[in-house]
Amino acid sequence: xxxxIEGKQKASSKFEKENIYSEIDPLALYLxxxxxxxxxxxxxxxxxxxxxxEIKKQLVLLQSEDFNEDEKAMKMxxxxxxxxxxKHQKNIMVHANLRLVVSVAKNYQHRGLxxxxxxxxxxxxxxxxxxxxxxxxxxxxxxxxxxxxRDAYIQKKR
Numbered sequence: 001x002x003x004x005i006e007g008k009q010k011a012s013s014k015f016e017k018e019n020i021y022s023e024i025d026p027l028a029l030y031l032x033x034x035x036x037x038x039x040x041x042x043x044x045x046x047x048x049x050x051x052x053x054e055i056k057k058q059l060v061l062l063q064s065e066d067f068n069e070d071e072k073a074m075k076m077x078x079x080x081x082x083x084x085x086x087k088h089q090k091n092i093m094v095h096a097n098l099r100l101v102v103s104v105a106k107n108y109q110h111r112g113l114x115x116x117x118x119x120x121x122x123x124x125x126x127x128x129x130x131x132x133x134x135x136x137x138x139x140x141x142x143x144x145x146x147x148x149x150r151d152a153y154i155q156k157k158r
Contacts (some may be wrong), residue, residue, distance in 0.1 A: 013051050026117050031102065037095040055086045088112050 040048065059082050067075050101122035109115050 017055055027119075029115075030119070034095075034098040034102070037098065039099060040092075040096040045093070045096065048089055048096075052086065052089045055089065058082055059086065094126055098123065098144065101126060 059079065061120070062075060062082070087129050101119055105115060105118035105122050108118050
């Protein structure tokens, strides 16, 4: 038997069938995509969080300074470089924590919401809330807090 997918013929081995179906399943595809990102050790995560805080401080300092026309181009270039580095550091933290979201979400599975919905909620917390609070150095605590709130809400509905 030969499978026809997107105009290409595929052999019907068990492995290839499983591979085809895993690419159709959104959860399997998502897990495959996030597995490409490196997990951070606690020390690395603290270093990235410290880098983010330091870059933010430097940006605030540079943006609050008054400078003359000669310095303006140089300072604007420094600001652009710092903003690019800040974005890079935040991406490292977010990508590393995507797997954490899945891990935490699995603990709340079978309580009224599907795993993919729990992962979505956790990702929203990481993307939008994870770096906003000054006291919170990493988004891990925020993910857990959000999922616990969601769990309490689900328990009330029962």
